[in-house]
Amino acid sequence: MKKILGFIAFSFLLSCSSSNTTIVNSWRDPNTSLVSEQFKKVLVVALLKDDVTRRVVETKFQEYNPGFKPSYNFLHKGNKDMTQEMLIKLLNLEKFDGVVTLRLVDTRVETDYVAGMNTSLYYGNPYYNSYGTMFGGWYGYYSPYYYDPGYYVENTYYFIETNIFSLKNNNLIWSGTTKSSNVSGHIDETAGNIINEIVTQMRKDGSLPPKK
Known part of the structure; x- marks a missing residue:
């Protein structure tokens, strides 16, 4: 039986060596591990205003494992007025057992020194x-x-909150915030980096088993 660690961990062992993303903070339900949830079908919801960016991010998840399903195939303008009860009913009918959401929570311009x-x-x-x-x-x-002197540059950083929900108990089981730079023009790469950081943090906090 495939679990969410099968969805995420395997592919990100092959992720790129350099990353424009770091983990800022995270939280996990101390009574739940992702292994015990045994997710087989997970809906990926990128809560982004730009529809093109949303599709790129959600599709990137599916590239790693077909068990991830982009939400744009299920949640669209035609059913945007659904109540929470109607949404949960739809997900149950489609046999989803997990949901991953991503949303932009902050954007900051910071001055960095380049040696x-x-x-x-x-x-x-x-x-x-x-x-x-x-x-x-x-x-x-x-x-x-x-001698080539150092200099200061301004970089824009994007803070993305990622949440993982279990539909079995309808509760949040993991949440983390990542900080990414140089996002423009590299959305698919940044999405891969975000999941890589998530997997690394999940191993640290015990949500996923250590890498063998």
Whole structure:
């Protein structure tokens, strides 16, 4: 039987090595683990105003495992006025046992310092380099003149809250907030990074078993 750890963990072991996303905080239901829930079909709901971005994020989840189902196939303008009871009934009829929601909770512009580079760190000997030749010694000798100073840049950071609900008991079992930069033009990559950070944090807090 597939569980949510089968949905998430496997694919993100293969995720990209660099990430523009970090986990800020998280919470878990101390009486529930994702292993015990045995999710087989999970609805992914990206609560975003832009429909194109919503589809990109939700589809990205499904790329990792078909057990994730984008909400745009079930929740759309035609049924946007449904009550909570009607929504839960619809999800039960479609045999969903879990829901993942993502929403933007904050956007901040922060000033970051980018360190410069001093080439003398790499060419410290002015007469003899590590390859046993004399060529390049002059470069190390004069490298202080080629020092690249640091500088400050403004980056926009997006704070995304991810919640995981169990439909069996209709309760929240895990919640976490991630901080992402350089989102524009890299929505699908950022979505992958967010889930990677979620899985890492879930392993730390005991929601998922440790990586073997």
